[in-house]
Every structure is written in C-alpha cells, then in structure tokens.
Amino acid sequence: MSIKESSERNNDEIDLRLILSFLLRNKYFLIIGVILGFIFGSTKYAFTPKIWQGEFEIVIAKNDLPNELKSASGLINDALKGQKNNEIDTQIIILESPSVLMDTFNYVKDINKEVNLNFVNWKKRLNVKQINDSSVLRIKYSDQNRAIILPVLDKVAKLYEDYNNTKRLKSIDLKINYYKDQIKKYTYLASKSLLDTQTFSDKFAISQKIGEGYENTLITDVESNATSARIKLKEVNQRLKKIKEIEDNEEFIYYAKLFNLSTNILNELNKIDSNIESYSTQFTNNDPILINLNNQRELLKDKLGKEIIRYLESDRDAAEITLSANKRDPNVIFNFKNLLLESSKNSETLKNLEKQLLIMELEKARDSEPWDLITRPTQLPYPIAPSFAKHSLAGSAILFLFLTFLLFFKEKNKKYITTIEEIKSLLNINNSFLLSLKDEDNFYERLDLAKIYLKNKSKNKITLYGPDIPESIINKIINYLNKNKTIDSYFLAKKISDFSNTKKLVVIVSLNQTTKISISKLISNLEIFEIELLALIVIDNGKVN
Secondary structure, eight states: OOHHHHHHHHHHSOOHHHHHHHHHHTHHHHHHHHHHHHHHHHHHHHHSOOBEEEEEEEEEOOOOOOHHHHTTSHHHHHHHHSSOOOHHHHHHHHHTSHHHHHHHHHHHHHHHTOTTOOHHHHHTTEEEEEOTTSSEEEEEEEESOGGGHHHHHHHHHHHHHHHHHHHHHHHHHHHHHHHHHHHHHHHHHHHHHHHHHHHHHHHHTOOBOOSTTOTTOOOBHHHHHHHHHHHHHHHHHHHHHHHHTOOSTHHHHHHHHHTTOOHHHHHHHHHHHHHHHHHTTTSOTTSHHHHHHHHHHHHHHHHHHHHHHHHHHHHHHHHHHHHHHTOOOHHHHHHHHHHHHHHHHHHHHHHHHHHHHHHHHHHHHHTOOSEEEEEEEEEOSSOOBSOHHHHHHHHHHHHHHHHHHHHHHHHHTOSBOOOHHHHHHHHTOOOEEEEETTOHHHHHHHHHHHHHHHHHHOSSOEEEEOTTSOHHHHHHHHHHHTTTOSSOSEEEOOSGGGGGGOSEEEEEEETTTSBHHHHHHHHHHHHHHTOEEEEEEEEEOSOOO
8 A cells, every 4th residue: 555545544534542642742731621611611500590390290090980880881982982092192182282271371471471481382391291101190390480380280280170170071961961862762773673573473473582591592483493393303203214124023112111102001011921921830831821821912012013103103293293383484584583683782782871871970970080199299309400510511521622622723733743643643654763862872772673673674775864854863873774884775865856766765753843744745755756664763852742
C-alpha cells in the first residue's frame, strides 16, 4: 500500500492513541471546564422552576353477580353492543376526555392565571396509565404550582365519578327499556309458537317424546313407537323362523321354558313325565299304561309347538299394527320438529331476556361505581423536575465538548508537529526512534538501535531526509550511522529533488521545528518517486507540550 493511500485511509479512521494523547496534553484545561460546567448546571438548576407531582390509583371494578345471572349475560349483550371493547382502554379514554377534565382545566387556568393555556397542552400534565396488565389505573398530575396538585386530583376523581355514574345509569335505563320491549315481543312469539305446535300435534296425532333421556331432544312419539315396533317385528320373525325349523319336538319344551310360554301345557308335561318315571320301575316299556302316557306326551309337545307359533304370530301382528299406526309422512314429522325447535328457541330467548332484565334491575338498584379508589390523592414530597444530576452533568458535558472542540481546532491549525503520535499518524508508520538532545547517552543509544534495525531492513544505501531541521543535527546522525564504514551507507537528501535516486528513506523530524506543510509535501512526493519509508527518527528538543 502506498504512503498516500495509507495516509488517506488513516484520515478516515479514528486513531485512539491520538485522541488519548490529545486528552492527556489538555487534561488541565478539560478538568477546569468540567468543574465550571458543573457549577453552571447547578446554578441553572437552582433558578429553574420546580415541577411537583401527585397521584392516586383506582381499580376498575367487576360486577359481582350470581353465577346463574352471569351465564345469561352473553347472548343479548352482543346484540346491544356489537363487539365488546376493552374496559380498561374505555376508562382511560373517559378519564382523558374533555367531558371529565374541562372543569378541572378551567380551574387550573384561573388559579395559575395562565391566560394563553389551551386544553391540549394542559392535558400533557395529566398522565393516565394502566399498571402492567392489571385492572389498576394510576393517575398522575404535574404542575409548577405545588399548592394546586391535590385539589386538581380531587376534582378529577370527583368529576370522573359523577360522569361515570350518570353515564352508567343512562346506559342501564336504555338496556332495561330494550329488554322490556323484547320480553313483550318474545312473550307473544313463545305463546304463538306453543299454540301452533299443539294444533299441529292434535291434527296429525304426533307429539314430542317425553320421558327420561328425552327432555332436550326433538324425537317424536311416533318415531319412537315405530322404531320399537320394527325392532320387535324383526325379533319375532327371527324366533318364528327358528321355531319352524325345529325337527325334534323336545326343543319346544326348551323354548317354552326360555320365553315363559304355555305354562299349563308345561305343567301337564311335568305330571306325565313324573308318572312315566314312576311306572317305569313297575312295568315294561310295552306295557299299555306306559305306551298311553308316551302318546299323551307326544300330543302335548305337538300342541305346545303350535301354541308357541300362535303366540309369536300374535306378537308379530301386534308389531305390524303398531308400525302401521305410527307411520307418518316425512314432511309431517319434519314440520312438527321445526315447530318444536321454534317454540324452544322462543322460550329460551324469553328466559334469557328475563334474566338480563333482572341483571340490569339489580345493577341499577345496587348503584355501584365502575371503579374503586384504592389510594387517596397524595403529593410527592420532592419535585420530579428539573433533575439536579441532569443539569449538572449536562453543564459539565457541554463545556467539556466545547473546550475539546476549541483545543482540537487550535491544534489542527497549528504550524508545527508537536507530538510523536501526530507524525506517526501522518506518515502511517509505527517504526520510530525518539532521540533526546538533552541526554547524550540516550541519543547515541537510540541511534545504535536504529542502526541495527535499518541494517536488517536494507543492504543498500539509505537516504535520510529531515525537513526544517538544522543540517548540523542531521550530519551528526549520518556521521554516527556511517562510523567505522569504508563506504557510506547513509547519505543526506537536502531537498526533495534528491529523491530521484532513492528507494529507501528514513525521515527525521524535530518536534516543534518541523512544519506540517513540509510533511505534506513529503507525503505527496513519496508517492511520485515510489519510495519505501523504512523508519522515523524523532528529535526531542525539549519543547514538547
């Protein structure tokens, strides 16, 4: 990277070392400036009018109504209000409205004699804010007149209470009138729909199914009866099919006992079975008595099978009759259910309206406030503004910045290079050697270090150039560097035109002697001749600030 490019980049960046050096050089001036600024800010604070503040807190109350009344409050409120607004936001808007605050504003204007005060500017002194996400509002008021704080807060609380109670009662009366009108309307509709349902029921012999589990359904009696008949018919047909497929008459006895049928025939069979068992021990199977008993038993089993079939056929006929009797046109059932539904909806709406009316009447009778005062208006014992810390710190900061600007402007426009950091920044070089003219040992010791460094950096001749420095000092440096050498490795460039044969350069600068103009010319010519800057030798002549 070239010297010019490095210099341009360096000018665009902030060198913290230069800033620190600048502050240290001017620390006494800056400390005095900070102290004077602190005194100025404190004095200004003492003569600035104080702002006093007071506050109180309220909690937005909730309606403590019975649970059975609360459950009915949703349906009609939506019809009256549309979308429900946030109660906290509503109360804040009310508290900040001219309807509540105008009397207080006029009071302040008269007491403070602020003729040109308008409502919008005055309202900035009042702050209404919700505390976190709670139902609590904090109301603050600020004023230069300390004596007016509490009276203003009391007036705001009283006017807010009056406004809300008036508005609340008006709103309740409107709702009560609305509910009464709606109750009249739905009383008529509920009665009419009930009468229409009853008339339709009588005409088509259909009614709502009543009984356990059917209180809130739209199932009709004919649907229930028809369903039961269909189930019965299917069951009977299955039994008949099973009975008719029996080949062994002994199974008739099993079915008769299973379904508790033909008990007389079963009793006769039991007697015959008992006699057969008794005679079997006395006679052979071919005996006429046993043969007669077995014949009677077979006849009874055949009779039992026929009686079971007749019984089931009679059940089937009864189910078919029931099914036929409860058969209705689907449109009849559909229309009847619509009548039931309409009647139920009208009755439920009427019930809710009556509960809503009761809620509103209880609310009006209770005459409650929409808010509760949880802290009385109080005034802070100390002013909230102005801030002593802010005034004093602001004064110190302003004067500090002002002095910094002046001192920086002064140094920026000075003629000579005064610090090593400054010249290193201008030439963008870190390799520097500081020689003190007051200390001979230090002078030559640092030159020895420079000699070692430069020997490692270049084997060719190195040019030294020292603008605005006495030639005797430069010759002293060159002679020491060339000491004990048969061929001089270092030579002096007396003017910039001597750079034509130079590739390696060491710049010598004397603090408070070398000018900024000389360094600027040097930088521009280093770019032209493409010279590598190896190191910087700085002469301290004892005049460094």
